[in-house]
Amino acid sequence: MSLWVDQFRPRTLDTLHYHKGLSERLKSLAASGDFPHMLFYGPSGAGKKTRITCTLRQLFGAGVEKLKIDQRVFLSPSKRKLEINIVQSNFHIEITPSEAGSYDRLVIQEILKEIAQTQQVDLNAKQRFKVVIINEADSLSRDAQAALRRTMEKYMSNMRIILCANSTSRLIAPIKSRCLLMRVAAPSPTEMHDVLKFVSKRAGFDLPEEVSSKIVDDSGGNLRKAILVLEALKMQSPDLTGSITIAKPDWETYCNKVADLIVSEQSPARVMEVRTKFYELLSHCIPPTVILKTVAERVVERVDESLKAEIMHWAAFYEVRMRVGNKKIYHLEAWVVKVMSLYKHFFYDIDMSGFD
Amino acid sequence: MSQGVVKGKGKEKETEKLKAERRENEADDRLWVDMYEPTTEAELAVHVKKVEDVRRWISEAFDGGPSGKLKKYRRILALSGPAGTGKTSTVRVLAREMGFEILEWRNVIGEASNITFDDSGENHASGSSSSFNPLEDYDSDYESLFTKFETFLNRASSCQNIFASSASSSKAPSPPQFHSSTSKPKSPSIQSSGSPGAKKHVILLEDLPNILHARTQAQFHAALNSLVSSLPSEPPVPVIIIVSDAGVRGEAGDDVGTGGSGLSRGGWGRDRDRDVVDVRTVLGKELLNSPYVTQVVFNPIAVTLMRKALQALLSTHFSSYSVSLRCATPSKDVLEIIITSANGDIRSAIMALQFACVVELQPRKGKKGKEKNSAEKVIMEAITRREQGLHLFHLMGRLLYNKRKGDPPNPRATTKDIQKDRDLDAGLQDPPKPPPHLREHERRTSRVDVDLLYADSPIDSSLFSLYIHQNYTQFCDDLDQCEGVAEALSWVDSNGGEAWYQGNPHRFHLLALGTLHALPSPVPRRSQKLFKPEFFHFLQKEKDAWDGVRDARRWVVDETLGGNAIAWRAGGWSKSDVAVELGGILKSRDTTSLMTSRPPASHRLFSRMPFALGSNERGQQLGEGEVNGGEEEEEEELGIWGVGKKDEVHNGGWLEGDDIDDFE
Incomplete structure (x- = not known):
């Protein structure tokens, strides 16, 4: 049995629950026959990929849903094998080049060349071009992006590219300018309520209002998360009544406690302790930006008003460094030390003024 | 200008003289x-x-x-240690004293070289060289070098060499008979030496086949394994393997590869070729831990022992060579410089000593004693300078104790050390006072020469930064100092581009100076202990967890495929989505028994995170050097940052922090 998130996902542009304007626009684009390269961006769980698949269906019809999953093997320059999962139909192909790490350029080049050099042979096909969907485009290396840029121009005649990213900040300008940018914003709370209601109806039960609002509050605009939580809740207590506490994933609770550690004591020894916790989080595959964001939010909840802005400023500052740098732990730790020192000085200064 | 000419002439004369001297006694060439x-x-x-x-x-x-049963387990002896610590000499001396014979394997470079060298240094062609025919050389009987090695190993360990005693006793110019029985004339030579009439043999492997080639390595391990698993022959032929720990400076590989970004995305960064020859690569992990292998680690030669040996050598040399008395015995100072700069490598020390005796070191007249001394020092340092000067432990100590001009001397320091510090301070110039708004950055002049540290560092900047990161907190008094170091680490790490060539070339200096600037001065002594970075341990864990993520994702996709006839949105789950958001559902699926399909158990690697307060496991301590087979191995296999672990390895526990000074 598949997850509700996958099971009840809308399949056509018409059945999408929110961002109607965007759906309209996509529909007319698909009909126009002059379909551009596209870049979908927005926070996770907002429905980017759902919209991409719906657009594909609009473009090619139901045939696009006949998928097969391949595993392709690429040879890196040092003759190491890279296995990449590829999902494809007759009309499109979906890849996640970042799976190949620093060899993503290789994957991009090979696949795009292959696609671009084959014409659409199906005479009944609605479109003359094939579509390449590139997931996690914002983690493409600069090399890969440069490679992409060239191919986008060269093979425009029989291929379109749809990029999917969380933010455009990591994409180079030439790529952004070659794409039609589609921002998929996170759904509003009411929209999320509607979707949750829809899902529970399809799953065959009634969702109490308070549970729904609790889930929505907790999810922070991430619809996927909300539906997953709903499913987990339903599994734990099938009647969904009484006092319901939403169990957070372990790592979130963990981040919470790390924030406690930071606020409760500021010393070099505590820095070491927090470092171990960060290592632990990192080794559980939690992306470092997520760690930094979550811990920073928790810390901000716990400190004086006047410190909040500064703490967030430094979180942003070290997040940028983290993206450029190699060893995430340095930046996480630098932020922690910064916050600790800010916090300590804050109290220290108060003490001094008390003396005067 | 004119002086230069005069000098040049002087030199010419000198070389002339030397040449003449050479011609006089050719034997001196050795x-x-x-x-x-x-x-x-x-x-x-x-x-x-x-x-x-x-x-x-x-x-x-x-x-x-004593029990007579140990024979079975005394099959392979691995001698390791830095170069020039007398590993081979020990074996040879023991061969002479205990009366056994050494069968040694030598690789031959190029198939055509059929010249063998024997002990006395004369060379002679083996029998067939006169009828050398290139066509013959590449006939169908061609054996790869490794096949020859195997043959050698087999025959040497199982067959008795009936002619060996006669061959070695007569010191005949022909290669040992054993050799000709091995296979062809072009095969590598086997050298046998030792006391005449010896019946016992030892196989000495020093010149190993190309271990770095993966297949050769596997073959080599297999050959040794089969050797070990068979019963010892009678009389037994133990194998002695000598491996010099060649420290590799990770400079070229500095941050090559993808770093963390590559890993967190896909984890393809592994499998980097391990390009270090050490005992572990030579013998393999299993073999090294098996009872058949004993390892003896040689330490760098102690100063006193070396001084004794060198003095003995000098006295023999100058008593037997009356001719060469013309160049005087090197002064005591020179000897001291040689000994200290050799870092326990006696071979390099003897080389330097010979050089010191061949070249006239005394400068022209009219110079003062001190200058002379420093000039000598410059020359000697130039010839004896070695890449790997500093041991990691001392490197970190020197950096983290942040000594500055005018530090109060260590209570345990000897007067000599204090004097040394004073001399050092006298040479250091005070920096100009910073303007008032930069007062907070005022520091006393550092006694640490960062250039020297860099030159002598056995590790690259990436590993260096990890070591600083692991250890700096103990050396800080308060958070502001921590902040300085953390900021330096963060800045240096994020400085530079994606590719290795975009990296900042001054990383090492920036790190070292940033750390020195931030640390308190003087650093309080709290008997700090140096640790190895935990980084690699967690990296390994992360990699395992990513495998778990992969499994979980496959599960999700399979679920989707199974549930609907039409595969829909199969690629919809990105890895980080799985890691971050799927935890809750996986947990509840685990607990409810109603579900028909359960997620793979490996998801717990990333979804389960019990929070344990104070479980502050601190990783391994960095000793002045120690040998350990287990954990370090894993760290090396990672090699993601292009660096293995290159701790200077030799026996001994960790030192108290205060001992670091004594070394300086």
Whole structure:
């Protein structure tokens, strides 16, 4: 049995629950026959990929849903094998080049060349071009992006590219300018309520209002998360009544406690302790930006008003460094030390003024 | 200008003189290292205990020890240690003293070279060289070098060499008979030496086949394994393998590869070729841990032992060579410089000594004693300077103790050390006072020469930064100092581009200076202990967890495929989505028994995170060097940052922090 998130996902542009304007626009684009390269961006769980698949269906019809999953093997320059999962139909192909790490350029080049050099042979096909969907485009290396840029121009005649990213900040300008940018914003709370209601109806039960609002509050605009939580809740207590506490994933609770550690004591020894916790989080595959964001939010909840802005400023500052740098732990730790020192000085200064 | 000319002439004359001297006694050509090779145990500069270890092992291998049963387990002896610590000499001396014969394997470079060298240095062609025919050389019987090695190993360990005694006793110019029986004339030569009439043999492997080639390595391991698993022949032929720990400076590989970004995305960064020859690569992990292998680690030769050995060498040299008395015995200072700069490498010390005796070191007249001394020092340093000057432990100590001009001396320091510090301080210039708004950055002049640290550092900047990161907190008094170091680490790490060539070339200096600037001065002594970075441990964990993520994702996709006839949105789950958001559902699926399909158990690697307060496991301590087989191995296999672990490895526990000063 598949997850509700996958099971009840809308399949056509018409059945999408929110961002109607965007759906309209996509529909007319698909009909126009002059379909551009596209870049979908927005926070996770907002429905980017759902919209991409719906657009594909609009473009090619139901045939696009006949998928097969391949595993392709690429040879890196040092003759190491890279296995990449590829999902494809007759009309499109979906890849996640970042799976190949620093060899993503290789994957991009090979696949795009292959696609671009084959014409659409199906005479009944609605479109003359094939579509390449590139997931996690914002983690493409600069090399890969440069490679992409060239191919986008060269093979425009029989291929379109749809990029999917969380933010455009990591994409180079030439790529952004070659794409039609589609921002998929996170759904509003009411929209999320509607979707949750829809899902529970399809799953065959009634969702109490308070549970729904609790889930929505907790999810922070991430619809996927909300539906997953709903499913987990339903599994734990099938009647969904009484006092319901939403169990957070372990790592979130963990981040919470790390924030406690930071606020409760500021010393070099505590820095070491927090470092171990960060290592632990990192080794559980939690992306470092997520760690930094979550811990920073928790810390901000716990400190004086006047410190909040500064703490967030430094979180942003070290997040940028983290993206450029190699060893995430340095930046996480630098932020922690910064916050600790800010916090300590804050109290220290108060003490001094008390003396005067 | 004119002075230069005069000098040049002087030099010319000198070389002329030397040449003349050379012509007088051709025998002098040989290196002192060969000429004065130790012949008795007393002459060996190796620590008595190590020699005793080797001796006991060899006697146990032949006689089986007191119980007579040890023979089975004394099959392979691995001698490791830095270059020039007398590993080979020990074996040769023991061969002479205990009366066994050494069969040695030598790789031949190029198939055509059929010249063998024997002990005396004369070379002679083996029998068929006169009828050398290139066509013959590449006939169908061609054996790869490795096949030859295997043949050698088999025959040497199982067959008795009936002619060996006669061959070695007569020192005949023909290669040992054993050799011709091995296979062809073009095969590598086997050298046998030792006392005449010896019946016992030892196989000495020093010149190993190309271990770095993966297949050769596997073959080599297989050959050794089969050797070990078969019963010892009678009389037993133990194998002695000598491996010099060649420290590799990770400079070229500095941050090559993808770093963390690559890993967190896909984890393809593994499998980097391990390009370090050490005992572990040579013997393999299993073999090294098996009872058949004994490892003896040689330490760098102690200063006192080396001084004794060098003095003995000098006295023999100058008593026997009256001719060369013209160039004077090197002064005591020179000897001291040689000893200190050799870092326990006696071979390099003897080389330097020979050089010091061949070249006239005394500068022209009219210079003062001190200047002369410093000039000598410059020359000697130039010839004896070695890449790997500093041991990691001392490197970190020097940096983290942040000594500055005018530091109060250590209560345990000797007057000599204090004087040394004072001399050092006298040479250091005070920096100009910073303007008032930069007062907070005022520091006393540092006694640490960062350029020197960089030159001597055994590790690259990436590993260096990890070591600083692991250890800096203990050396800080308060958070502001921590902040300085953390900021430096963060800045240096994020400085530079994606590719290795975009990296900041001054990383090492920036790190070292940033750390020095931030640390308190003087650093309070709290008997800090240095640790190895935990980074690699967690990296390994992360990699395992990513495998878990992969499994979980496959599960999700399979679920989707199974549930609907039409595969829909199969690629919809990105890895980080799985790691971050799927945890809750996986947990509840685990607990409810109603579900027909359960997620793979490996998801717990990333979804389960119990929070344990204070479980502050601190990883391994960095000793001044220690040998450990287990954990370090894993760290090396990672090699993601293009660096293995290159701790200077030799025996001994960790030192108290205060001992670091004594070393300086």
